[in-house]
Amino acid sequence: MYRIVATEVPTPNSKLFMIDAPRIARRAKAGQFVVIRVSEAGERIPLTIADHDPENGTITIIVQAIGKTTRKLSELNAGDSVADVVGPLGLATEIEKYGTVLCIGGGFGMAAMFPVAQAFKEAGNKLIAVIGARNESLLLWEDRMREIADEMLITTDDGSKGRKGMVIDALKDVLAEGRKLDLVVAVGPVIMMRAVANITRPYGVKTMVSLNPIMIDGTGMCGGCRVTVGGEQRFVCVHGPDFDGHEVAWDELMARLTIYQPEEKVALEKYQCEACKSA
Ligand SMILES: Cc1cc2nc3c(=O)[nH]c(=O)nc-3n(C[C@H](O)[C@H](O)[C@H](O)COP(=O)(O)OP(=O)(O)OC[C@H]3O[C@@H](n4cnc5c(N)ncnc54)[C@H](O)[C@@H]3O)c2cc1C
Ligand code: FES
Structure with missing residues (x-):
């Protein structure tokens, strides 16, 4: 225990x-x-x-x-x-000195990105941190990120803090301003990471994503976390979780995330039912 x-x-x-x-x-x-x-x-x-x-x-x-x-x-x-x-x-993130690194996090990724952002900063990179949520109250670890970031960009869907919009809008702004980014790192919902990869592709900016497929054993035995990256099959738990965002077969990953939805729905309903009986 x-x-x-x-x-x-x-x-x-x-x-x-x-x-x-x-x-x-x-x-x-x-x-x-x-x-x-x-x-x-x-x-x-x-x-x-x-x-x-x-x-x-x-x-x-x-x-x-x-x-x-x-x-x-x-x-x-x-x-x-x-x-x-x-x-x-999983493999630790490969930390190097790139120059300017923009770390972008949404959902639980706002906190999950913190140690990676900190390591890039400690390696001598200029760190631009982008975090976003539906509203100000849902922003995670803004204070901790602010302590390490050279520049902090915040977005909220309702405009209650920072730029109104989503994290990808802040990324678009930075790129549209013609600023040079040497690496973009994205952690969060798959749909957000896919959008980040699509935005950076035409600019040729190296983009690393931390994938979060369904996992079962987490040690390479079950095949549950299989993804296709650069045309090759990879297991996220042992070959990742970090991959080149421009090489990930996103549609396949998104489809695989939904395969247990009926079972997940039943499990949640059963749990909620038991939880209210024992309340
Ligand atoms: C490497 C990795 C790191 C993660 N880190 C965090 C984290 O720091 N904080 C956090 O809140 N969440 C994190 N997640 C996601 C978290 O594992 C899932 O939210 C959780 O497994 C869902 O379980 P559940 O029974 O509550 O929901 P379920 O009812 O099982 O699933 C709800 C939804 O979550 C997705 N999901 C289900 N199982 C998994 C799974 N094993 N992995 C990923 N997605 C799943 C499905 O798309 C499903 O629609 C991470 C996932 C991975 C792969
Ligand atoms: S979780 Fe089983 S192979 Fe990765």
Whole structure:
């Protein structure tokens, strides 16, 4: 069992967990993730290591509750435990000095991008951070990102903070101004990462995306996370999660994300029904 040391609610639709996992905390690198099982009988879900503290032996994850397992996890608090945490998994992000790196995050990607953005900054790059949400209250880790970014661009769908629009609109602005970007890194919903790759392609800007397909074991055994990149089959859990966004077969990835939707719907309804009976 892995004990939850602390929790926070950074935004109304997310929850932060600091988990006691010393072995993972010692080895974690930017871009890696863990696979968590909330209870012995539960399914495994992949979550990015948003922060880690090797001295205190803790890792931090931020979860958006969208289905049964993420909701079950989000009900836990400090002092509770999860059945297991496996990791660090996936390849660490390849950090180099490129020049100007623009990191763009949406959804849980606003926090999941943080360690990667920090590593690019520490490697001597100029960091432009772009984060966005539906409204101001849903912006994740704006304060932490502001501390490391040379330039911070915020978007909200309703215009309550920063530029009105989506993160991709801010990226379009930067490119339309003729500014030179050496690398764009995108973390978040697949639809957003695909849009980012389509926007940067005509400009020839190298674009790295952190893919989040359905995963089961997270160790290359089940084939669940298969994607096509540059015409070749890759398993995101062992060959990724980072890939060249201009090479990803996005339509295939988006179709594969929906294959269990009927089962996910039933699982969520059953869970909500059980949760209200026990309330
Ligand atoms: C490498 C990686 C890192 C991730 N990091 C984070 C993170 O830091 N924070 C966060 O909130 N979420 C993260 N996710 C997504 C998270 O794993 C899914 O939201 C979660 O598995 C959904 O489980 P559920 O039972 O709550 O919902 P479900 O009912 O199972 O699914 C709801 C929707 O989520 C998608 N989904 C389902 N299972 C997965 C899966 N195993 N992986 C990806 N998408 C799935 C499906 O499209 C589905 O429509 C990450 C995914 C990957 C692959
Ligand atoms: S999750 Fe099973 S092969 Fe990647």
